[in-house]
Amino acid sequence: MASTPFRIALSTASSEEEARRIARHLVEQGLAACVNIVPGLTSIYRWQGAVETAHEVLLLVKTTGASLGALEEALCSLHSYEVPEFVVLGVDGGSAAYLEWLAASVTR
Numbered sequence: 001m002a003s004t005p006f007r008i009a010l011s012t013a014s015s016e017e018e019a020r021r022i023a024r025h026l027v028e029q030g031l032a033a034c035v036n037i038v039p040g041l042t043s044i045y046r047w048q049g050a051v052e053t054a055h056e057v058l059l060l061v062k063t064t065g066a067s068l069g070a071l072e073e074a075l076c077s078l079h080s081y082e083v084p085e086f087v088v089l090g091v092d093g094g095s096a097a098y099l100e101w102l103a104a105s106v107t108r
Contacts (some may be wrong), residue, residue: 005093006102007068009061012043013050014080019057022078026061031071036060064106 009032013019016039023035038058045052063071072086091099 002091004091004097004099005025005065006094007063007065007100008089008091009059009068009071009089010089011059011061011074011075011079012041012056013059014054014056018080019059020024023059023073024062025078026063026071026074030105031067031074032061032063033102034062035106036062041089062102064103067106067108068107 011022013022014036014068019039021038023032023037026035028041034100036059038060041058043056045054061071066086076084077093
């Protein structure tokens with residue numbers, strides 16, 4: 001399949017409350033069509049030379065490539081982390097109806 005202009009951005013938040021606040025802002029501002037919030041995540045990572053463990057909430061942000069810059073800026077400004085996760089995955093395809101909805105929903 002050919003690549004599409006659609007992207008899924010991954011991020012984590014420290015709590016479900018923070019995840020909901022970020023998700024609502026991104027959708028309200030037209031930076032994302034949808035944000036899935038997945039609670040119950042345990043992350044093990046290296047931070048400032050130490051291995052850390054944290055309970056986090058995953059955000060799956062459905063957006064477009066054109067909106068990534070503004071989305072990252074908004075996410076970083078709303079986030080409590082010094083360095084929030086922002087990883088972008090390409091979308092190779094999907095149902096035409098869903099992708100049309102996604103395109104119409106991302107307005108920035």
